Amino acid sequence: MDNDRLDRQNLQPLAEIDRVIHEPARLLILAYLSIVESADFLFLMNQINLTRGNLSSHLSKLETAGYVEIKKEFVDKIPRTLLALTEKGRSAFHQYRRNMKQVFDSLSD
Amino acid sequence: MEQQVDLKKIEQKAFSQSQQDGLMEFVMGICLLAMSTRLLSRVLIGMFPIAIILFGPALNAMRKRFTYPRTGYVKLIEDKTKDAIAGIALVTLIIIAVLAVAFIFFADVRDFGLWIKWVPLWAGVVLAIMFVSLAAKSPTTRYYIFALYSLVAGFVLSLLQFAEVETGTLLYFLAMGALLAPFGLVLFMQFLRKYPKPAEELTNG
Numbered sequence: 022m023d024n025d026r027l028d029r030q031n032l033q034p035l036a037e038i039d040r041v042i043h044e045p046a047r048l049l050i051l052a053y054l055s056i057v058e059s060a061d062f063l064f065l066m067n068q069i070n071l072t073r074g075n076l077s078s079h080l081s082k083l084e085t086a087g088y089v090e091i092k093k094e095f096v097d098k099i100p101r102t103l104l105a106l107t108e109k110g111r112s113a114f115h116q117y118r119r120n121m122k123q124v125f126d127s128l129s130d
Numbered sequence: 131m132e133q134q135v136d137l138k139k140i141e142q143k144a145f146s147q148s149q150q151d152g153l154m155e156f157v158m159g160i161c162l163l164a165m166s167t168r169l170l171s172r173v174l175i176g177m178f179p180i181a182i183i184l185f186g187p188a189l190n191a192m193r194k195r196f197t198y199p200r201t202g203y204v205k206l207i208e209d210k211t212k213d214a215i216a217g218i219a220l221v222t223l224i225i226i227a228v229l230a231v232a233f234i235f236f237a238d239v240r241d242f243g244l245w246i247k248w249v250p251l252w253a254g255v256v257l258a259i260m261f262v263s264l265a266a267k268s269p270t271t272r273y274y275i276f277a278l279y280s281l282v283a284g285f286v287l288s289l290l291q292f293a294e295v296e297t298g299t300l301l302y303f304l305a306m307g308a309l310l311a312p313f314g315l316v317l318f319m320q321f322l323r324k325y326p327k328p329a330e331e332l333t334n335g
Contacts, residue, residue, distance in 0.1 A: 052137060052140055053140060053144065055137065056137060056140055056141040056144060056206075057144060057205060057206055057207060058205040058206065058207050058208075059203075059204075059205045060202065060203065060204040060205070061198070061203040061204070062202070063198075063201070063202030063203070064147075064201065064202025064203055064204045065202070066202070067147075067201055068143070068144065068147065096198075097194070099199070101198075101203065103203070
């Protein structure tokens with residue numbers, strides 16, 4: 022009985038892992054956006070080495086989840102897509118890190 | 131997609147990438163050279179605010195024109211301006227205190243010219259601290275070299291005797307500008323060669 026309860030406790034963080042963030046490319050996008058105030062599409066694409074379409078698709082999913090704010094603007098008549106992490110995205114990213122840490126901590130050698 | 135998610139490394143990489151254009155060194159070098167020729171102001175004390183006011187917009191304008199279309203725009207989480215000003219004020223107070231003690235024992239503390247003579251040391255320490263703080267964000271050897279050079283130049287030029295008391299400070303600006311501007315220019319040329327301007331439709335999502 023006690024073992025069952027312990028198992029459930031250990032597995033709880035695993036069940037709470039955010040699947041939107043758990044995808045490696047999206048995790049990397051959030052990691053980059055968490056350490057800057059804002060960045061544009063080109064900067065992120067160069068840093069993460071994703072194709073234009075791939076990055077665009079992941080950003081759409083993160084925007085739908087409310088984790089990333091996407092602003093289209095013009096700078097000297099040139100279009101720029103500005104990206105920033107939302108408060109919801111920041112707290113979801115930190116929560117994800119905490120959950121993953123707990124999961125790995127609970128894994129026995 | 132082979133990178134590991136190490137936030138510290140990601141932060142260092144993003145910072146290095148944002149500084150790889152060499153424009154910070156180039157614009158700073160040009161400002162210092164302009165100060166050394168009294169182009170910004172005839173009065174020594176007037177040079178500092180003018181240079182500080184000019185530096186940010188000039189750097190931003192050049193990055194907007196050359197850097198962002200090539201490697202993209204990033205706004206890093208900056209150190210709080212209040213903390214930076216407080217840091218400079220603290221360093222200034224420490225230097226004033228140390229010099230005041232030295233002047234009381236070895237010279238005349240009321241001699242204003244003597245204080246002006248030691249301005250290169252103050253400027254050297256302030257710039258050295260700035261470069262060390264940049265190196266802390268991204269362990270790049272060049273920032274340590276700049277910091278050491280700034281300290282040595284500031285100290286040596288404060289020790290030397292000149293006919294005019296302001297000459298040491300002007301020579302310090304010249305020494306720093308003569309190092310930073312060409313260095314930044316070389317980095318900038320390398321950056322332009324490494325990242326040719328992409329076609330307009332390919333620039334941004």
